[in-house]
Amino acid sequence: MLRNIFKVALRNLLKRRSYTLINVAGLATGMAACLLIALFVRSELSYDRQHEKGENIYRISLDRIYPGxxxxxxxxxxxxxxxxxxxxxxxxxxxxxxxxxxxxxxxxxxxxxxxxxxxxxxxxxxxxxxxxxxxxxxxxxxxxxxxxxxxxxxxxxxxxxxxxxxxxxxxxxxxxxxxxxxxxxxxxxxxxxxxxxxxxxxxxxxxxxxxxxxxxxxxxxxxxxxxxxxxxxxxxxxxxxxxxxxxxxxxxxxxxxxxxxxxxxxxxxGNGYKYHLQPLQKIHLISDAEAEMRPNGSIRAVYIFSIIAIFILVLAAINFINLSTARSMERAKEIGLRKTFGSGRKELILQFLLESIFISVFSVLVSFGLIALLLPLFNQLSGNTLSILYFLAPARLLLIMAFAIVTGAAAGLYPAFVLSAFKPILIVRGGVRSRGFGILLRNSLVVFQFAISVILIVSTIMVNRQLDFMLGKKIGFRKEHVIMVERTDLLNQQSKAFKTELAGIAGVESVSGTSAVPGQRNFFGVSYQKAASNEKVTGRGIFTDDSYERVLGLELKEGRFFSKDFSTDTLAVVLNEKAVEELQLDKPIGARLSSPDGVLNAPDGSPYIYTVIGVVKDFHFQSLHQKITPLFINHSGRFGEQAGLTAVRISSDRFDNAIASIANTWKKFVNDRPFHYSFLDQTLARQYHSEQTTQKIFTIFSALAIFIACMGLLGLAAYTTQQRTREISIRKVLGASASNIVVMLSKDFLKLVLIAVLIAVPVAWWGMFKWLQNFEYRTTLGWWVFILAAAAATLVALVTISAQAIRAAVANPVESLRSE
Known part of the structure; x- marks a missing residue:
């Protein structure tokens, strides 16, 4: 009996190829996307698990409390x-x-x-x-x-x-x-x-x-x-x-x-110290502190992608179940005839369940093929080395197959138990129609699918807008065409000669020695106080020379920058606006400051007195994840005329030749050390690598979720069109135009999409508002984002439905009426 049931199931699936293809495509895509995300989440949760005593190891972290x-x-x-x-x-x-x-x-x-x-x-x-x-x-x-x-x-x-x-x-x-x-x-x-x-x-x-x-x-x-x-x-x-x-x-x-x-x-x-213990196995996901040894992950990203994976899987399962229940009415006469010729209810139940489970299990096999194809690209996007072999462990493979069987069984339950219970004479006479509950269920599932789609569209737009905002925001200096030559501390007393020779290279506009790269966390912590006060302001410090302002294109608010014309500038300091504000300097130029930090004091430990000679407008010397803090710019002349790095601004038309000449100059001064340099704009962009990765993965999987929803809508539209073939033919015979038919078939689905939009918009607004609070500098959550998302979802739905509606509208009514 089982062999016969299997043969009939296979014959039915091949007979309804379009229905089978839609189900397999949607379910396989959903499972592949979900399993890829599961690999990523599992990788993120697996950090630092190799240590025997790992559960008892903690890193001490510090919250250093500064004024404000x-x-x-x-x-x-x-x-x-x-x-x-x-x-x-x-x-x-x-x-x-x-x-x-x-x-x-x-x-x-x-x-x-x-x-x-x-x-x-x-x-x-x-x-x-x-x-x-x-x-x-x-x-x-x-x-x-x-x-x-x-x-x-x-x-x-x-x-x-x-x-x-x-x-x-x-x-x-x-x-x-x-x-x-x-x-x-x-x-x-x-x-x-x-x-x-x-x-x-x-x-x-x-x-x-x-x-x-x-x-x-x-x-x-x-x-x-x-x-x-x-x-x-x-x-x-x-x-x-x-x-x-x-x-x-x-x-x-x-x-x-x-x-x-x-x-x-x-x-x-307003100062203080607060120590915390970070569990070793959670550091990668929970910590985003200064001076991390490696870039960490984000527990928020894990939560977001886990939710997307669940959404995608639910969408795929809903499609499968929805299409299975919708098309079950189409097979009502087949069931009536089979019951007339002696088929029992148990055999029919088994028939429907087997067909659904077969599609589900086959979809899993197809999803593994998709994973094998997509995994290299996914690894490139996420920066991981994930392997499909993780899922081939017997226990995990069994779990995946169990999910496939449960999903298939759920899709087959309605036709198996409801249709098999009808009397044959009623079915053969055509007395079976979709029940009100079945229609309500299908409509609810369509609303749910498109509500998720709208939420994902809004989220994708906002993730892209926030990343564009961070990458495109004016940061207060010119980052383009600047390279940072590393390890110039090796030059020792030749630092001045090296910079002088670089300045003479064709295409080099300006050269400056500095201790830190904007966008990196190597600006040192430093405190300053007014000479006659014990109230200190803590911020960030940097050593540099008189060309730093020209290399970065900093904007002076008042005063001047360091100059070779003033020998006293080695005991001068330039502040940013935030430092002036926190030091409460009404007239900053000429103000006298001291620092309790040893690095800025005389060799005997006594404090130097520094004179403020200039104020630069605030600029983002750290990433946009952080607020601008007080910045104290000191002259490197007091500390050996070099500061570890050399910043070089190069004209755009001579960039490559100038870099080659700089490399040759390096070899002339330091012939036993390799030449290392980095592009400042690329260094700044790397600050947002995590957001860029999130953006790419989020966009891809959101598109997949929308594709799955469309596959389901396409199947339901095809089914609805087929069910209303006789009505469409009669309307055409009575004079209805093709456009009338398209509007008639589309409006019910578009009503469902509109309901989905009304449900999704407040949910999406709340979620994106909360997400944006994680950024110190963020884009706005404009009303147009929701209109665009609603319009996109509606357009996608309309195109999907119209493909079937137009096909039905241009069909010859004589053919369909003849079959009746």
């Missing part, structure tokens, strides 16, 4: 972890990491007579591998970092320099620019590479025991990434609640020592 704002930091004062371990019995281990590659990401090592660069190099405490897990290929992780100048490298680094882990073990190298007394470092262990889904990755770990600065007590200045391993059963909330006591006992005396003011005055001015 709060900034989160992933890096904290280096002595806080040791204080926590000493004061909290719940803490089993405290381990620190120091970024030895610096902001430029270049760590220079010498092996033999060759010099190499590494970017992921950290100083690590000796107990690092008692907290974090790693597979040791050579050496013992427990002791590998105990001695000064000991180094642990990963397998990739070992192969790159020595050929294998075995060959690298116990080898030595030198570090250029190392301020340690002994410049020879020994590889004491080689470990397997950490998986990419880690919130930080390393190529080298160097023992901190040989560096005196790591042993200095520091409870105020940020210098180390600090992790705590809590004892089993310890409460992270209880540990976090004890940090105020740590601040009182350890931080407060250091504030008074370093800042020269009482803690009471420090707090009264």
């Amino acid at each position: 704002r709060t900034t989160a930091y992933a890096i904290i004062p280096q002595s806080i972890g040791a204080a926590a371990k000493a004061e909290m019995p719940e803490v089993e281990e405290s381990v620190r990491l120091f970024n030895f590659a610096g902001d430029a990401g270049n760590f220079m090592l010498r092996i033999g007579d060759k010099i190499f660069e590494e970017k992921r190099v950290f100083g690590a405490d000796s107990n690092f591998f008692r907290v974090f897990s790693a597979q040791m290929l050579k050496g013992d992780g427990a002791t590998a970092l105990m001695k000064p100048n000991s180094v642990v490298i990963n397998e990739t680094t070992a192969k790159k320099y020595f050929g294998s882990a075995e060959a690298a073990f116990n080898k030595t190298f030198q570090v250029d620019g190392n301020n340690n007394n002994n410049n020879v470092f020994q590889i004491t262990a080689v470990c397997a590479d950490w998986p990419e889904n880690s919130h930080f990755l390393f190529d080298m770990l160097i023992s901190t025991s040989g560096f005196a600065f790591t042993r200095q007590l520091n409870y105020v200045n940020f210098s180390a990434y600090t992790y705590l391993l809590l004892k089993p059963g310890a409460s992270a909330e209880n540990v976090e609640a004890k940090f105020p006591a740590i601040i009182t006992k350890y931080v407060a005396p250091d504030i008074e020592k370093r800042f020269g003011q009482s803690v009471a005055d420090f707090y009264k001015a």
